[in-house]
Amino acid sequence: MTHTSEHDWISTPITADILRGALDLEHTAHGVLPHRLPARARAQCDDAQLAMAEAQPAGVRLAFRTRATAVELDTLPTKRVYTGAPPRPDGVYDLLVDGRLTDQASVTGGNTLTLDMASGAATRRSGPPGTLRFTGLPDGVKDVEIWLPHNETTELVALRTDAPIEPTPSRGREVWLHHGSSISHGSDAASPTTTWPALAATLGGVELINLGLGGSALLDPFTARALRDTPADLISLKIGINLVNTDLMRLRAFTPAVHGFLDTIREGHPTTPLLVISPILCPIHEDTPGPSVPDPGALSTGELRFRAAGDPAERANGKLTLGVIRDELARIVKQRRAEEPGLHYLDGRELYGQADFGELPLPDQLHPDATTHRRIGERFADLAFGTGGAFTDRGTGHPT
Template sequence: MTDWITTPLEPRMFRGALDVERTAHGLLPHRLPAWARKQFPDPNLAMMEAQPSGVRLVLRTRATAVELDALPTKTVYQGAPPLPDGSYDLVVDGRRIGRTAVPGGNVVTIDLTTQTVVTRPGPPGTARFTGLPAGEKDIEIWLPQKETTELIALRTDAPVEAAPDSGRRVWLHHGSSISHGTNAEGPTETWPALAAARGGVELINLGFGGNALLDPFVARAMRDTPADLISLKLGINLVNHDLMRVRAFAPAVHGFLDTIRDGHPTTPLLVVSSVLCPIQEHTPGPGAPDFDGGKLRFRALGDPSDRSRLTLTIIREQLARIVDQRAADDPNLHYLDGLVLYGEADFAELPLPDGIHPDAATHHRMGERFAERAFAAGGPFAAGGE
């Protein structure tokens, strides 16, 4: 029988979170600070920022067995097949050596057509890892990227403490559901997590499903977050929400960049446009769900002849122009065309399962390509600026 040691969970054990809230159950990591959460215009962003994509517990221990009690909140979309339970990934010395799930938990059912939400409470469960390597080591437990996760208790078979700072550069990234990790097989296999591992950096992932919308409070949160590298991936949500017209887009991007630069005047900053999404390349939003035979797909409803409205093609043109214009006075500002990460040839080989979101294999491809272009020698995120 294992002699378990229970160690109180503390906010300093988390990386990738901007805030940690104490709840009736335990600790709930957030990816936006409390002041920003008061400015949310709708509950969808509140749900997305509390889903801990990129958030992990980082611990130093000699333990060979670890148990983590958690209360997950899982999302089900009305009319669509249930999603698999989210994964908890165990990483030792940069290598994933374990993956498990926590059954049970709360279930939130969302009707995408009517936007109604029904919550059914459920019990907590336990993520359990055994057979860890002997000796002192730093371990990371990556939390499910698409499940809100309240952490209740931590047990190990040897003493454990928060790991010291790694000394690695911090990469702060903001994007949409693709950055959040939709369809990735686990939290260490979202494209930003894969790119961060290749680049040898600490990730803070502010990818929010459906909510890369140039919100000013997100820019201010990024302004106030210490970071060595920053990237913004913009496009798809602005189109499928039909959020703004062409006239408003460029000033909004300038304002977002200005706010970030108030806190990070010389930090390498990479603006990335959307990957290929054929339904919205030349057709404006809004986008709408379409359950055909019980399978969720999306379609665009806008008028392609209306040039006042945003499409992905227009956004790419505008972002390239904005970065080129600003780069004369900001040599640390860079642009990457998202079609380099996933374009027409990729779509022919690895089509988008629902018309918008890449599959698990594409997350790997995007992570590799981003790392090659951003972190490699000559890239904007190269170590030492080489």
């Protein structure tokens, strides 16, 4: 690939030692593709939504120490287009120098995935890689992070700098491993460092591994095993909304599935602080089961909005609503805490509740906007990392 020649560029192979937040690195025809689930987990499910979500690098960042004042990164993004909806903005890359956001940029070109929400059809068109360029970095040795777009699959093709780089040394921070739905993944956050988990990690002074999987927080056993096998000092699980979205299971299956998910994680993290978080407020599904479906009236006007397609009367047959899930999660955690003191529960409405919905409604009825991500991140940091929070009793987790 061509690039400007005013610098004496040094090319550095993109390897796992300069990448954080990914559990696997796949070698492709173009370069490497970060994955947030290991290959064995990916091989156990061929769901297209999961494949797209886990390959979108939420929380994944290049991290290195250097004297370089200029950095170039060639990437091959895969951009999503929703039929009938307004174009989505290009994914944002955040540049951090010594922990401070100093620049942002996007990459044009790349592949395009066109999704028809009404029919479920998907078509893919190939495109060329693009180049990201950051210049004017301060002189001297510094720690540089390039956070990849949280919502755009990103193959990493080449990394160039005008001075040598080395992996960033450990800062001794605890590792926080988080799993959740598209809201944890980042949904409509403005950039990768302003998803609510990224904001909370900054405020809590921890290293984030974000296993928020849009549409795919479904208590899958392979996800539990990935969490079990990932070194971490603090773990949180946000459970519920996707189970209603997909109408995947009834209450009879939900309760043992939650227990099994927790049991699997505990095999690898027997004493690690583990916080179970129930869903934030989502009025369309508080008392109405799923599935969630696109609102055809909104689609006809070029908007993407969701509605609940279930019937409240179906709760009697075990269909799940957010209210049912919150009650059951609270009961499960209370039951287990008798023998598992490191287990904690947080009602998601403490992060975003009725008053918040009145002030900052969910634009598509499911996902919070960028302002709300900031609010949720700040509240989580206070409730989990603050005085008396689930994560304040440190030092009992997996060594990092």
